[in-house]
Amino acid sequence: MELSAEERAILAGSRGEPARRALEYQVEVGRFWGAKRLVPVTNVHMMGDIEVMGDAGLAYLQGEVKSAARCVVSTTTNARCVDFAHCDRLGQDPGEVAKERELIQCLRRMDVVTTDTCINYQTVYQPHLGEHVAWGDTGTVIYANSVFGARSNFESGPAALAAALTGRTPEYGFHLDEHRRGSFTVELKVRLDDLADWGAVGKLVGEAHQDYFAVPVFHGYHRTPTADELKHLGAALASYGSMGMFHFVGVTPEAPSVAAVFQGREPAERIAISDRDIDRVYGSYNLGDGDARLVVFSGPQQSLLEMKRLAALFQGRKVKSGSSCFVTTNGAVLAQSRALGYASALEDAGVTILEGVCFYILQNLSPMRQANRWTNMVSSSAKIVNIIGAHRFNTILRRTADCVEIACSGRLR
């Protein structure tokens, strides 16, 4: 790799041991991918909580703090595994909760802004076309690349932390024009009336093309999609297909036309999605033993407009006795939801709102499942339906209004 004078100086220790070690690691990652150089980044979004990091990760962070590690670009955090207001009631392990507090303190000492959100792109930072960032949480990355036209790879916790300490990242993958071209086309001859439908599209396309470097190009849709719709589409593509980018012709900034995104190449494949395909997704779930006692709106966290819609759907209704319904969002959205009355409408209905977390990374989730004898999890998020499997839930995707109905009736349909 070609390193600048400043980068060579960092490797020689000019900015201290944490930055030296971080850059050395980045060079190794860059070498693997054949990166020619590092590019400066303006913003870092990192995943770091005790559930994903474990004791090993916490010990690593403590070591970094001891070595006076310090972020050199603005750095925010992804959703975490503990909402301190709810941890006792959820039966989360007090020892792990204490470690989570310690971990947060470590991050703050390194000047990380602990936003605890996986919807930073809706609430914290919106990079512009061509801006290089280093983001973690796949849903944030695919949104940055696709909807903003910014440039990021999936940056896992250690890689994002390294970028925060050095202010750069290896230039490979979606930082390069050659990987941002379209791979195949997806014609949307479909209604897509609910956010869950957009997740279903992401599942269909992602599952069939599991490749980080595959870039689907959506076209032919009859109206302009909303930010929340693109959020659910992207989150599902990233989850099922490990994809980091899509184009939506006439919608996303690098896709003025189908021809423009293929740059003279032919699409490797042309597929179309119909209403029948979406119906088949909903019909594909095994309802297991019929348990309808857990309904989750999470993964990604809910935006303010999603909170508004949920509040309207739950207005005057009650979650069935014995059932649990969880909504997760970030602190900023929750504060506004409280001010606007959405939060109270949900809480009056018996919905539990968790702040700063995502349901699937909750500390102690498997024991929580066992203690509550939950077998099924119903959600409007195609992403969470996919990723919660290791906790041995049988998962079922349903449209938003159907999820509300299931939560309130206790009957699975």
Next chain:
Amino acid sequence: MQRTIAVARGFGPVVEGEALVSEEGFSPRYDLDRWTGVITKPGHKLEGVSIVDKVCFFPTAKGGIAAGWAFYDIKWKKIAPKAFVFGVTNPVMVQGAIFAGIPITAGWSPHPRGVVKTGDWVRVDPGRNIIEVLR
């Protein structure tokens, strides 16, 4: 019979171990119990199988930023595999493996099917971009 597989990219020292060949992709977050090293996702083609100390062949990588810390976590808990051999991978797997010091390769030719099967003893040489089936 062919006894070697060429890989496109690699990181880490030479390691030997027992092969675990999967027909399905992998995520340490979606599929793995990170306390035992056993694949627990219901319906995964390797459900119930341990990856501990194995040379794991996976055709694809699934989802998940959290994999980066997860590899470091399983290495610390001494339940990591000897190496990851991916057909197609993503940056998270690579960043995570390098951070944890677990050898990793990506891209294979020919496909391991027909060359290596679960239980074979294999040597992974990321520096030479080659995997050899020893027995």
